[in-house]
Amino acid sequence: MxxxxxxxxxxxxxxxxxxxxxxxxxxxxxxxxxxxxxxxxxxxxxxxxxxxxxxxEGKTIKNRLHLDFRPDDQATEVTRLLTLGARHANVGQTGEEPWVTLADPEGNEFCVLGPRGG
Missing domain, CATH: 3.10.180.10 (2,3-Dihydroxybiphenyl 1,2-Dioxygenase, domain 1)
Known part of the structure; x- marks a missing residue:
């Protein structure tokens, strides 16, 4: 199959x-x-x-499925996405994660990952 x-x-x-x-x-x-x-x-x-x-209906809770993206430069990409209209999203992070959680203009969360490693 x-x-x-x-x-x-x-x-x-x-x-x-x-x-x-x-x-x-x-x-x-x-x-x-x-x-x-x-x-x-x-x-x-x-x-x-x-x-x-x-x-x-509108979005009411955290997505059960979300997309992760790994850019060459996390900080630059986060800035670019925020400029396009994304916003920071709090889904219970501790602040020490190597990723940044953002939401698109309708509130769907996605993550911008840091560099690969360890």
Whole structure:
């Protein structure tokens, strides 16, 4: 049996706005830009992608699944993402973690990891 990872689905109040934000944050391309379903991928024919779908309810608690990113320079990337509209998120960190937890404009948490090591 073969199982291919197609995409991660993200609930959104405004799929197009949130999808555009993530496309800018990741440098990905838009492959579907309808108002109710907005999909981005690393390249037109490269998977997996992120699919943003409209839902009526807002986010109320910490995500049970989140994305982790490992940049070349954590501080520079955190600053860039904050400039794009991310914000710091508190999900119970102690302050000594080697990652920074942020939230996208609709409150979905993600982590910007520090350098690999030990």
């Amino acid at each position: 073969a199982l291919d990872w197609e995409q991660v689905n993200v609930d959104a109040a405004d799929p197009a706005a949130l999808g555009r934000w993530w496309a800018e944050a990741l440098g990905w391309v838009v492959v579907n830009d309808s108002a109710d379903e907005y999909e981005i991928r690393p390249e037109q024919d490269r998977l997996p992608g992120l699919l943003f779908g409209r839902v009526p």
